[in-house]
Amino acid sequence: MAGNGFKLILGTPIETTIYPWRILPIRGVMVNAYSILKSRKLSSMRGRGLRKLLGLTDDVELWLDSGGYQFLREGIDPGAYRIAKIYREIDADYYVSLDYPPSPRDSDDIRALKIAKTVSTFMTLKSMLRGKVEEGRLIPVFHLAIGESLRIQLVEYTSNACIAAVGGLIPYFMQRAGKFSRLKALLFLILMRKLWRGKLHALGIASAAVIPLLKLIGVDSGDTQTWRHKAGYGKIIIPGAGERHISKQQVRFGPAKLKGEEIKIYHALLEKASKHLNLTHEMLVESFEARALFNAWMLVEVANNRLGYNGASRPFARLYELAKHYMKLEEAEIEEELRRILYEGVVAGRREEKTVRVEFEANVLPTTEPTSIRAAIDY
Structure with missing residues:
Protein backbone atom coordinates (compact mmCIF):
# COMPACT_ATOMS: atom_id res chain seq x y z
CA MET A 1 0.00 0.00 0.00
CA HIS A 229 -25.66 3.71 4.30
CA LYS A 230 -26.13 7.28 3.12
CA ALA A 231 -27.85 6.10 -0.05
CA GLY A 232 -30.26 4.05 2.05
CA TYR A 233 -31.34 7.19 3.88
CA GLY A 234 -31.92 8.97 0.58
CA LYS A 235 -28.65 10.89 0.76
CA ILE A 236 -25.76 11.69 -1.53
CA ILE A 237 -22.27 12.76 -0.50
CA ILE A 238 -21.18 16.29 -1.43
CA PRO A 239 -17.55 16.94 -0.39
CA GLY A 240 -17.31 20.11 1.62
CA ALA A 241 -21.01 20.07 2.44
CA GLY A 242 -21.37 16.58 3.89
CA GLU A 243 -24.47 14.62 2.98
CA ARG A 244 -27.68 15.95 1.48
CA HIS A 245 -31.11 14.41 1.04
CA ILE A 246 -32.06 14.04 -2.58
CA SER A 247 -34.73 11.35 -2.60
CA LYS A 248 -38.45 11.63 -1.89
CA GLN A 249 -37.93 9.93 1.46
CA GLN A 250 -38.75 11.81 4.65
CA VAL A 251 -35.73 13.56 6.14
CA ARG A 252 -34.92 11.55 9.27
CA PHE A 253 -31.78 13.30 10.51
CA GLY A 254 -28.92 15.55 9.42
CA PRO A 255 -28.92 18.43 6.92
CA ALA A 256 -31.89 18.54 4.58
CA LYS A 257 -31.98 19.36 0.89
CA LEU A 258 -29.38 20.97 -1.36
CA LYS A 259 -29.52 24.74 -1.33
CA GLY A 260 -27.77 27.78 -2.70
CA GLU A 261 -24.26 27.19 -4.03
CA GLU A 262 -24.55 23.49 -3.18
CA ILE A 263 -26.95 22.98 -6.07
CA LYS A 264 -24.36 24.24 -8.59
CA ILE A 265 -21.68 22.02 -7.02
CA TYR A 266 -24.01 19.01 -7.16
CA HIS A 267 -24.84 19.46 -10.84
CA ALA A 268 -21.15 19.85 -11.73
CA LEU A 269 -20.33 16.65 -9.84
CA LEU A 270 -23.26 14.80 -11.40
CA GLU A 271 -22.12 15.80 -14.88
CA LYS A 272 -18.66 14.44 -14.13
CA ALA A 273 -19.98 11.24 -12.55
CA SER A 274 -22.35 10.62 -15.45
CA LYS A 275 -19.40 10.18 -17.81
CA HIS A 276 -18.55 7.00 -15.90
CA LEU A 277 -21.92 5.86 -14.56
CA ASN A 278 -24.61 7.21 -16.92
CA LEU A 279 -26.56 8.66 -14.01
CA THR A 280 -29.26 11.32 -14.13
CA HIS A 281 -30.79 13.49 -11.43
CA GLU A 282 -34.04 11.56 -11.71
CA MET A 283 -32.22 8.27 -11.12
CA LEU A 284 -30.61 9.61 -7.96
CA VAL A 285 -33.97 10.80 -6.68
CA GLU A 286 -35.71 7.48 -7.30
CA SER A 287 -33.06 4.79 -6.89
CA PHE A 288 -31.04 3.57 -3.91
CA GLU A 289 -28.69 1.76 -6.31
CA ALA A 290 -28.03 4.96 -8.29
CA ARG A 291 -27.29 6.95 -5.12
CA ALA A 292 -24.97 4.21 -3.84
CA LEU A 293 -23.02 4.21 -7.11
CA PHE A 294 -22.78 8.00 -7.07
CA ASN A 295 -21.51 7.90 -3.47
CA ALA A 296 -18.96 5.20 -4.28
CA TRP A 297 -17.70 7.26 -7.22
CA MET A 298 -17.45 10.30 -4.95
CA LEU A 299 -15.33 8.41 -2.42
CA VAL A 300 -13.00 7.20 -5.18
CA GLU A 301 -12.58 10.77 -6.41
CA VAL A 302 -11.79 12.04 -2.91
CA ALA A 303 -9.39 9.14 -2.23
CA ASN A 304 -7.53 9.93 -5.45
CA ASN A 305 -7.60 13.69 -4.80
CA ARG A 306 -9.33 14.42 -8.10
CA LEU A 307 -11.65 17.02 -6.63
CA GLY A 308 -9.07 19.20 -4.92
CA TYR A 309 -10.94 18.54 -1.68
CA ASN A 310 -9.10 18.57 1.65
CA GLY A 311 -11.76 18.35 4.32
CA ALA A 312 -13.22 21.76 3.57
CA SER A 313 -16.28 21.56 5.84
CA ARG A 314 -15.62 23.82 8.81
CA PRO A 315 -15.19 21.20 11.60
Whole structure:
Protein backbone atom coordinates (compact mmCIF):
# COMPACT_ATOMS: atom_id res chain seq x y z
CA MET A 1 0.00 0.00 0.00
CA ALA A 2 2.70 2.48 0.88
CA GLY A 3 3.95 4.25 -2.18
CA ASN A 4 0.74 3.73 -4.11
CA GLY A 5 -1.32 6.40 -2.38
CA PHE A 6 -4.28 5.91 -0.08
CA LYS A 7 -6.18 2.67 -0.66
CA LEU A 8 -9.97 2.91 -0.38
CA ILE A 9 -11.71 -0.32 0.64
CA LEU A 10 -15.48 -0.45 0.16
CA GLY A 11 -17.37 -2.39 2.80
CA THR A 12 -20.31 -4.41 1.55
CA PRO A 13 -22.78 -7.04 2.73
CA ILE A 14 -22.58 -10.34 0.85
CA GLU A 15 -26.19 -10.05 -0.34
CA THR A 16 -25.49 -6.82 -2.22
CA THR A 17 -27.05 -6.04 -5.59
CA ILE A 18 -24.64 -3.16 -6.22
CA TYR A 19 -21.14 -3.78 -7.53
CA PRO A 20 -19.28 -0.46 -8.05
CA TRP A 21 -15.94 -2.34 -8.29
CA ARG A 22 -17.12 -3.71 -11.63
CA ILE A 23 -17.34 -0.17 -12.99
CA LEU A 24 -14.98 1.99 -10.93
CA PRO A 25 -11.27 1.61 -10.06
CA ILE A 26 -11.96 0.22 -6.59
CA ARG A 27 -8.82 -1.27 -5.04
CA GLY A 28 -10.43 -3.43 -2.38
CA VAL A 29 -13.72 -4.77 -1.00
CA MET A 30 -14.39 -5.78 2.61
CA VAL A 31 -16.90 -8.33 3.88
CA ASN A 32 -17.28 -9.23 7.55
CA ALA A 33 -17.52 -12.66 9.11
CA TYR A 34 -20.71 -11.71 10.94
CA SER A 35 -22.63 -11.43 7.66
CA ILE A 36 -21.07 -14.67 6.41
CA LEU A 37 -22.16 -16.59 9.51
CA LYS A 38 -25.58 -14.96 9.46
CA SER A 39 -26.11 -16.01 5.83
CA ARG A 40 -25.42 -19.71 6.62
CA LYS A 41 -23.88 -19.99 3.16
CA LEU A 42 -20.23 -20.50 4.04
CA SER A 43 -20.04 -23.65 1.93
CA SER A 44 -20.74 -21.68 -1.26
CA MET A 45 -18.05 -19.13 -0.40
CA ARG A 46 -15.17 -21.52 0.14
CA GLY A 47 -12.02 -20.98 -1.85
CA ARG A 48 -12.75 -18.34 -4.46
CA GLY A 49 -16.50 -18.67 -4.03
CA LEU A 50 -16.90 -15.33 -2.27
CA ARG A 51 -14.86 -13.60 -4.96
CA LYS A 52 -17.11 -15.14 -7.59
CA LEU A 53 -20.24 -14.13 -5.68
CA LEU A 54 -19.08 -10.50 -5.53
CA GLY A 55 -17.70 -10.46 -9.06
CA LEU A 56 -14.18 -9.50 -7.99
CA THR A 57 -11.38 -9.59 -10.51
CA ASP A 58 -7.88 -10.54 -9.36
CA ASP A 59 -6.76 -6.90 -9.22
CA VAL A 60 -9.40 -6.07 -6.58
CA GLU A 61 -8.36 -7.12 -3.10
CA LEU A 62 -10.76 -9.03 -0.86
CA TRP A 63 -10.57 -8.16 2.84
CA LEU A 64 -12.34 -10.19 5.54
CA ASP A 65 -13.21 -8.40 8.75
CA SER A 66 -14.17 -10.36 11.85
CA GLY A 67 -17.38 -8.38 12.41
CA GLY A 68 -16.34 -7.71 16.01
CA TYR A 69 -18.58 -4.65 16.34
CA GLN A 70 -21.63 -6.47 14.94
CA PHE A 71 -21.07 -9.41 17.29
CA LEU A 72 -20.69 -6.96 20.18
CA ARG A 73 -24.07 -5.41 19.42
CA GLU A 74 -25.69 -8.84 19.53
CA GLY A 75 -23.93 -9.76 22.78
CA ILE A 76 -22.25 -12.69 21.02
CA ASP A 77 -18.65 -13.88 21.20
CA PRO A 78 -17.93 -16.01 18.10
CA GLY A 79 -14.54 -17.01 19.49
CA ALA A 80 -11.24 -17.40 17.69
CA TYR A 81 -11.95 -20.93 16.50
CA ARG A 82 -15.08 -20.00 14.57
CA ILE A 83 -13.39 -17.01 12.96
CA ALA A 84 -10.34 -19.13 12.10
CA LYS A 85 -12.59 -21.66 10.36
CA ILE A 86 -14.00 -18.94 8.10
CA TYR A 87 -10.56 -17.46 7.46
CA ARG A 88 -9.11 -20.86 6.54
CA GLU A 89 -11.86 -21.64 4.06
CA ILE A 90 -12.22 -18.36 2.18
CA ASP A 91 -9.50 -17.17 -0.19
CA ALA A 92 -8.94 -13.49 0.68
CA ASP A 93 -6.02 -11.09 0.56
CA TYR A 94 -6.27 -9.83 4.14
CA TYR A 95 -7.93 -11.11 7.33
CA VAL A 96 -8.67 -8.71 10.20
CA SER A 97 -8.32 -10.31 13.61
CA LEU A 98 -11.36 -10.66 15.86
CA ASP A 99 -11.55 -7.64 18.15
CA TYR A 100 -13.69 -6.48 21.07
CA PRO A 101 -14.10 -2.71 20.57
CA PRO A 102 -14.31 -0.68 23.79
CA SER A 103 -17.02 1.95 24.01
CA PRO A 104 -15.89 5.52 24.72
CA ARG A 105 -18.09 5.28 27.80
CA ASP A 106 -16.45 2.14 29.19
CA SER A 107 -14.67 2.31 32.53
CA ASP A 108 -10.91 1.88 32.52
CA ASP A 109 -11.33 -1.69 33.82
CA ILE A 110 -13.73 -2.73 31.07
CA ARG A 111 -11.65 -1.00 28.42
CA ALA A 112 -8.54 -2.85 29.64
CA LEU A 113 -10.41 -6.17 29.56
CA LYS A 114 -11.65 -5.64 26.02
CA ILE A 115 -8.23 -4.63 24.77
CA ALA A 116 -6.71 -7.59 26.56
CA LYS A 117 -9.20 -9.96 24.96
CA THR A 118 -8.52 -8.42 21.55
CA VAL A 119 -4.77 -8.98 21.98
CA SER A 120 -5.08 -12.52 23.32
CA THR A 121 -7.50 -13.46 20.53
CA PHE A 122 -5.02 -12.23 17.94
CA MET A 123 -2.34 -14.41 19.52
CA THR A 124 -4.68 -17.41 19.37
CA LEU A 125 -5.51 -16.73 15.72
CA LYS A 126 -1.81 -16.29 15.01
CA SER A 127 -1.12 -19.83 16.21
CA MET A 128 -4.04 -21.20 14.19
CA LEU A 129 -3.33 -19.32 10.95
CA ARG A 130 0.46 -19.46 10.78
CA GLY A 131 0.61 -19.38 7.00
CA LYS A 132 -1.40 -16.17 6.81
CA VAL A 133 0.76 -14.60 9.53
CA GLU A 134 3.96 -15.50 7.68
CA GLU A 135 2.53 -13.95 4.52
CA GLY A 136 1.60 -10.76 6.40
CA ARG A 137 -2.12 -11.21 5.81
CA LEU A 138 -3.47 -11.47 9.39
CA ILE A 139 -4.14 -7.94 10.69
CA PRO A 140 -4.21 -7.15 14.43
CA VAL A 141 -6.43 -4.34 15.70
CA PHE A 142 -5.34 -1.47 17.94
CA HIS A 143 -7.87 0.30 20.12
CA LEU A 144 -7.54 3.76 21.60
CA ALA A 145 -5.29 3.59 24.63
CA ILE A 146 -2.34 5.25 26.32
CA GLY A 147 0.30 4.03 28.73
CA GLU A 148 0.46 0.34 29.54
CA SER A 149 -2.58 -0.60 27.47
CA LEU A 150 -1.01 0.88 24.36
CA ARG A 151 2.44 -0.59 25.02
CA ILE A 152 1.07 -4.10 25.46
CA GLN A 153 -0.64 -3.87 22.07
CA LEU A 154 2.58 -2.65 20.46
CA VAL A 155 4.73 -5.38 22.04
CA GLU A 156 2.41 -8.22 21.04
CA TYR A 157 1.70 -7.01 17.50
CA THR A 158 5.02 -5.63 16.32
CA SER A 159 6.81 -8.96 15.94
CA ASN A 160 3.78 -10.72 14.47
CA ALA A 161 2.39 -8.39 11.79
CA CYS A 162 3.50 -5.99 9.08
CA ILE A 163 0.10 -4.34 8.73
CA ALA A 164 -2.17 -3.29 11.59
CA ALA A 165 -5.60 -1.71 11.85
CA VAL A 166 -6.93 0.97 14.15
CA GLY A 167 -10.49 0.19 15.22
CA GLY A 168 -13.26 1.54 17.41
CA LEU A 169 -13.00 5.17 16.26
CA ILE A 170 -16.41 5.53 14.60
CA PRO A 171 -18.12 6.81 17.79
CA TYR A 172 -15.36 9.39 18.17
CA PHE A 173 -15.83 10.79 14.67
CA MET A 174 -19.60 10.77 15.23
CA GLN A 175 -18.97 12.92 18.34
CA ARG A 176 -20.27 10.34 20.78
CA ALA A 177 -17.21 10.36 23.02
CA GLY A 178 -17.76 13.54 24.97
CA LYS A 179 -15.74 16.74 24.77
CA PHE A 180 -13.02 16.84 22.10
CA SER A 181 -14.44 13.62 20.66
CA ARG A 182 -12.91 13.92 17.18
CA LEU A 183 -9.67 15.32 18.54
CA LYS A 184 -9.21 12.16 20.63
CA ALA A 185 -9.46 10.04 17.50
CA LEU A 186 -7.15 12.35 15.57
CA LEU A 187 -4.47 12.26 18.26
CA PHE A 188 -4.59 8.49 18.52
CA LEU A 189 -4.28 8.07 14.75
CA ILE A 190 -1.27 10.40 14.67
CA LEU A 191 0.27 8.61 17.63
CA MET A 192 -0.23 5.22 15.96
CA ARG A 193 1.29 6.46 12.72
CA LYS A 194 4.41 7.47 14.64
CA LEU A 195 4.61 4.29 16.73
CA TRP A 196 3.68 1.67 14.14
CA ARG A 197 6.35 1.20 11.48
CA GLY A 198 4.33 -1.01 9.16
CA LYS A 199 1.26 -0.27 7.06
CA LEU A 200 -1.74 1.15 8.89
CA HIS A 201 -5.43 0.66 8.11
CA ALA A 202 -8.34 2.69 9.55
CA LEU A 203 -11.37 0.52 10.22
CA GLY A 204 -14.75 1.89 9.20
CA ILE A 205 -13.95 5.61 9.07
CA ALA A 206 -12.96 6.31 5.45
CA SER A 207 -15.77 8.76 4.77
CA ALA A 208 -15.38 11.69 2.37
CA ALA A 209 -14.77 13.99 5.32
CA VAL A 210 -12.16 11.77 6.99
CA ILE A 211 -10.19 10.47 3.98
CA PRO A 212 -8.19 13.72 3.53
CA LEU A 213 -7.30 13.54 7.22
CA LEU A 214 -6.12 9.93 6.92
CA LYS A 215 -4.03 10.82 3.88
CA LEU A 216 -2.43 13.75 5.66
CA ILE A 217 -1.51 11.60 8.66
CA GLY A 218 -0.08 8.90 6.42
CA VAL A 219 -2.60 6.13 7.03
CA ASP A 220 -2.23 3.67 4.15
CA SER A 221 -5.82 2.48 3.75
CA GLY A 222 -9.32 2.70 5.17
CA ASP A 223 -12.72 1.14 4.66
CA THR A 224 -16.26 2.43 4.80
CA GLN A 225 -19.86 1.48 4.13
CA THR A 226 -21.04 5.10 4.05
CA TRP A 227 -21.55 4.84 0.29
CA ARG A 228 -24.42 2.41 0.96
CA HIS A 229 -25.66 3.71 4.30
CA LYS A 230 -26.13 7.28 3.12
CA ALA A 231 -27.85 6.10 -0.05
CA GLY A 232 -30.26 4.05 2.05
CA TYR A 233 -31.34 7.19 3.88
CA GLY A 234 -31.92 8.97 0.58
CA LYS A 235 -28.65 10.89 0.76
CA ILE A 236 -25.76 11.69 -1.53
CA ILE A 237 -22.27 12.76 -0.50
CA ILE A 238 -21.18 16.29 -1.43
CA PRO A 239 -17.55 16.94 -0.39
CA GLY A 240 -17.31 20.11 1.62
CA ALA A 241 -21.01 20.07 2.44
CA GLY A 242 -21.37 16.58 3.89
CA GLU A 243 -24.47 14.62 2.98
CA ARG A 244 -27.68 15.95 1.48
CA HIS A 245 -31.11 14.41 1.04
CA ILE A 246 -32.06 14.04 -2.58
CA SER A 247 -34.73 11.35 -2.60
CA LYS A 248 -38.45 11.63 -1.89
CA GLN A 249 -37.93 9.93 1.46
CA GLN A 250 -38.75 11.81 4.65
CA VAL A 251 -35.73 13.56 6.14
CA ARG A 252 -34.92 11.55 9.27
CA PHE A 253 -31.78 13.30 10.51
CA GLY A 254 -28.92 15.55 9.42
CA PRO A 255 -28.92 18.43 6.92
CA ALA A 256 -31.89 18.54 4.58
CA LYS A 257 -31.98 19.36 0.89
CA LEU A 258 -29.38 20.97 -1.36
CA LYS A 259 -29.52 24.74 -1.33
CA GLY A 260 -27.77 27.78 -2.70
CA GLU A 261 -24.26 27.19 -4.03
CA GLU A 262 -24.55 23.49 -3.18
CA ILE A 263 -26.95 22.98 -6.07
CA LYS A 264 -24.36 24.24 -8.59
CA ILE A 265 -21.68 22.02 -7.02
CA TYR A 266 -24.01 19.01 -7.16
CA HIS A 267 -24.84 19.46 -10.84
CA ALA A 268 -21.15 19.85 -11.73
CA LEU A 269 -20.33 16.65 -9.84
CA LEU A 270 -23.26 14.80 -11.40
CA GLU A 271 -22.12 15.80 -14.88
CA LYS A 272 -18.66 14.44 -14.13
CA ALA A 273 -19.98 11.24 -12.55
CA SER A 274 -22.35 10.62 -15.45
CA LYS A 275 -19.40 10.18 -17.81
CA HIS A 276 -18.55 7.00 -15.90
CA LEU A 277 -21.92 5.86 -14.56
CA ASN A 278 -24.61 7.21 -16.92
CA LEU A 279 -26.56 8.66 -14.01
CA THR A 280 -29.26 11.32 -14.13
CA HIS A 281 -30.79 13.49 -11.43
CA GLU A 282 -34.04 11.56 -11.71
CA MET A 283 -32.22 8.27 -11.12
CA LEU A 284 -30.61 9.61 -7.96
CA VAL A 285 -33.97 10.80 -6.68
CA GLU A 286 -35.71 7.48 -7.30
CA SER A 287 -33.06 4.79 -6.89
CA PHE A 288 -31.04 3.57 -3.91
CA GLU A 289 -28.69 1.76 -6.31
CA ALA A 290 -28.03 4.96 -8.29
CA ARG A 291 -27.29 6.95 -5.12
CA ALA A 292 -24.97 4.21 -3.84
CA LEU A 293 -23.02 4.21 -7.11
CA PHE A 294 -22.78 8.00 -7.07
CA ASN A 295 -21.51 7.90 -3.47
CA ALA A 296 -18.96 5.20 -4.28
CA TRP A 297 -17.70 7.26 -7.22
CA MET A 298 -17.45 10.30 -4.95
CA LEU A 299 -15.33 8.41 -2.42
CA VAL A 300 -13.00 7.20 -5.18
CA GLU A 301 -12.58 10.77 -6.41
CA VAL A 302 -11.79 12.04 -2.91
CA ALA A 303 -9.39 9.14 -2.23
CA ASN A 304 -7.53 9.93 -5.45
CA ASN A 305 -7.60 13.69 -4.80
CA ARG A 306 -9.33 14.42 -8.10
CA LEU A 307 -11.65 17.02 -6.63
CA GLY A 308 -9.07 19.20 -4.92
CA TYR A 309 -10.94 18.54 -1.68
CA ASN A 310 -9.10 18.57 1.65
CA GLY A 311 -11.76 18.35 4.32
CA ALA A 312 -13.22 21.76 3.57
CA SER A 313 -16.28 21.56 5.84
CA ARG A 314 -15.62 23.82 8.81
CA PRO A 315 -15.19 21.20 11.60
CA PHE A 316 -12.97 18.96 9.50
CA ALA A 317 -10.98 21.85 8.07
CA ARG A 318 -10.11 22.69 11.68
CA LEU A 319 -9.09 19.07 12.32
CA TYR A 320 -6.95 19.21 9.20
CA GLU A 321 -5.02 22.18 10.58
CA LEU A 322 -4.70 20.57 14.01
CA ALA A 323 -3.32 17.42 12.37
CA LYS A 324 -0.53 19.46 10.75
CA HIS A 325 0.35 20.89 14.14
CA TYR A 326 0.31 17.63 16.10
CA MET A 327 2.28 15.75 13.49
CA LYS A 328 5.25 18.00 14.28
CA LEU A 329 5.26 16.90 17.91
CA GLU A 330 7.13 14.01 19.47
CA GLU A 331 5.33 10.80 20.40
CA ALA A 332 5.47 11.54 24.14
CA GLU A 333 3.95 15.01 23.62
CA ILE A 334 1.07 13.61 21.56
CA GLU A 335 0.38 10.90 24.12
CA GLU A 336 0.39 13.42 26.95
CA GLU A 337 -2.09 15.64 25.09
CA LEU A 338 -4.32 12.62 24.48
CA ARG A 339 -4.08 11.71 28.18
CA ARG A 340 -5.10 15.22 29.16
CA ILE A 341 -8.26 15.36 27.06
CA LEU A 342 -9.24 11.76 27.87
CA TYR A 343 -9.34 12.46 31.58
CA GLU A 344 -10.85 15.94 31.65
CA GLY A 345 -14.20 14.40 32.52
CA VAL A 346 -16.27 11.23 32.52
CA VAL A 347 -18.91 10.90 29.81
CA ALA A 348 -22.24 9.60 31.07
CA GLY A 349 -23.42 6.45 29.30
CA ARG A 350 -26.73 6.27 27.46
CA ARG A 351 -29.19 3.55 28.28
CA GLU A 352 -28.97 1.59 25.02
CA GLU A 353 -25.16 1.59 25.06
CA LYS A 354 -25.13 0.54 28.70
CA THR A 355 -27.40 -2.39 27.86
CA VAL A 356 -25.10 -3.53 25.07
CA ARG A 357 -22.16 -3.37 27.44
CA VAL A 358 -23.94 -5.45 30.09
CA GLU A 359 -24.82 -8.08 27.48
CA PHE A 360 -21.24 -8.08 26.25
CA GLU A 361 -19.83 -8.50 29.72
CA ALA A 362 -22.23 -11.33 30.51
CA ASN A 363 -21.43 -13.26 27.34
CA VAL A 364 -17.80 -12.45 26.64
CA LEU A 365 -15.84 -11.13 29.57
CA PRO A 366 -14.72 -13.01 32.68
CA THR A 367 -16.76 -12.42 35.83
CA THR A 368 -13.85 -10.89 37.72
CA GLU A 369 -12.20 -7.74 36.45
CA PRO A 370 -8.40 -7.45 36.68
CA THR A 371 -7.52 -3.77 36.40
CA SER A 372 -4.16 -4.29 34.71
CA ILE A 373 -4.23 -5.18 31.03
CA ARG A 374 -1.25 -7.48 31.58
CA ALA A 375 -3.17 -9.25 34.34
CA ALA A 376 -6.17 -9.49 32.02
CA ILE A 377 -4.08 -11.07 29.25
CA ASP A 378 -2.69 -13.60 31.70
CA TYR A 379 -6.12 -14.23 33.23
